[in-house]
Amino acid sequence: MAIIEPAPEGGYWAICPEVPGANGQGETIDGAKENLRQAIQLILQDRREDILRGLPEDVIEEKIVIG
Numbered sequence: 357m358a359i360i361e362p363a364p365e366g367g368y369w370a371i372c373p374e375v376p377g378a379n380g381q382g383e384t385i386d387g388a389k390e391n392l393r394q395a396i397q398l399i400l401q402d403r404r405e406d407i408l409r410g411l412p413e414d415v416i417e418e419k420i421v422i423g
Contacts, residue, residue, distance in 0.1 A: 358392055
């Protein structure tokens with residue numbers, strides 16, 4: 357979910373409450389959403405790499421889909 361609001365200086369701010377620290381900005385709503393999408397992707401990638409660092413080689417890695 358994205359929460360988007362006009363920025364006082366112009367353009368838009370976007371945040372994702374489910375991903376702490378994820379925020380974006382843009383001149384347009386679409387620009388703010390795209391910037392937020394990229395921020396979420398980078399945060400989740402960094403968290404994944406951090407979690408996997410140092411795990412044993414025989415760890416089971418499996419995707420779980422929530423739908």
